[in-house]
Amino acid sequence: MDVKETRGEILDQLSKLLTLSHDAEKGYQEASENVKDNELKSLFLTQSRQRAEFATSLDREIRTLGGEPDNGTSLAADLHRAWINIKSTFASDDDKATVQECHRGDQEALNTYNEVLQETDLVASTRELLLQQKQSIDSANSTMARLALVV
Numbered sequence: 001m002d003v004k005e006t007r008g009e010i011l012d013q014l015s016k017l018l019t020l021s022h023d024a025e026k027g028y029q030e031a032s033e034n035v036k037d038n039e040l041k042s043l044f045l046t047q048s049r050q051r052a053e054f055a056t057s058l059d060r061e062i063r064t065l066g067g068e069p070d071n072g073t074s075l076a077a078d079l080h081r082a083w084i085n086i087k088s089t090f091a092s093d094d095d096k097a098t099v100q101e102c103h104r105g106d107q108e109a110l111n112t113y114n115e116v117l118q119e120t121d122l123v124a125s126t127r128e129l130l131l132q133q134k135q136s137i138d139s140a141n142s143t144m145a146r147l148a149l150v151v
């Protein structure tokens with residue numbers, strides 16, 4: 001295991017998670033606009049707000065470590081959200097397609113969190129923050145997986 005230990009590498013990893021949180025916030029916001037079911041709208045808005053809180057916490061953590069947070073989204077996420085819009089427009093089962101995409105996005109987020117947690121030498125407080133966020137994403141991912149089966 002190649003552990004990233006320099007301050008710059010740690011800040012890069014946290015910045016990656018910050019961008020991911022912004023991506024998820026915007027993705028869930030758009031998902032809420034794409035679904036017809038009011039309960040799904042509410043769930044997606046809740047997830048969007050939670051990811052905004054994650055971003056705020058990561059922003060604060062990066063600043064504490066002396067870094068300058070980037071508050072943008074990634075090009076890949078922008079393309080993914082555009083794909084959700086296109087897929088939802090043409091899919092016969094809009095809500096199901098949107099739930100499946102949210103599930104896929106959460107799975108990618110979990111993979112990234114796991115990578116950062118395994119490959120980065122973090123101080124205990126930062127590691128705890130990331131573990132809490134990962135647990136929340138895992139819970140949301142499980143919910144999306146269940147919903148994809150019944151929507």
